[in-house]
Amino acid sequence: xxxxxFLGAVNMFLAVALGAFGAHGLEGKISDRMIANWQTxxxxxxxxALALLFIGLLAAKVGPSPLVTTGGWLIFxxxxxxxxxxxxxxxxxxxxxxPITPTGGLAFLVGWACIAIAAIxxx
Numbered sequence: 001x002x003x004x005x006f007l008g009a010v011n012m013f014l015a016v017a018l019g020a021f022g023a024h025g026l027e028g029k030i031s032d033r034m035i036a037n038w039q040t041x042x043x044x045x046x047x048x049a050l051a052l053l054f055i056g057l058l059a060a061k062v063g064p065s066p067l068v069t070t071g072g073w074l075i076f077x078x079x080x081x082x083x084x085x086x087x088x089x090x091x092x093x094x095x096x097x098x099p100i101t102p103t104g105g106l107a108f109l110v111g112w113a114c115i116a117i118a119a120i121x122x123x
Contacts, residue, residue: 008050008051009049011079022090030091034090041086055072071114074107075112082100082105
């Protein structure tokens with residue numbers, strides 16, 4: 001599915017840019033703990049952006065599959081919620097949005113489960 005390949009490529013771009021910004025632009029401006037939060041967000045962002053590329057290729061191989069599509073959207077939501085909340089926490093220091101982080105992690109887990117089930121059913 002071209003959309004997931006597009007989303008994967010855009011998110012890879014963002015993950016690299018945000019990772020570099022965290023490594024070079026935030027040094028000395030936020031605490032080491034917040035830098036670690038940023039780095040965790042960037043790592044998961046990059047891994048799951050690659051996953052979106054993989055899902056796009058998988059969808060092209062197996063054809064239309066609600067499980068693959070659902071898995072892709074959940075992984076995209078996980079990037080937004082998990083990585084996005086860690087970026088926001090690092091920049092603002094607020095703890096109000098902490099509950100969003102595990103919601104994103106859960107979206108990653110359910111998304112991967114959908115892909116695994118789709119693989120068993122289709123491959």
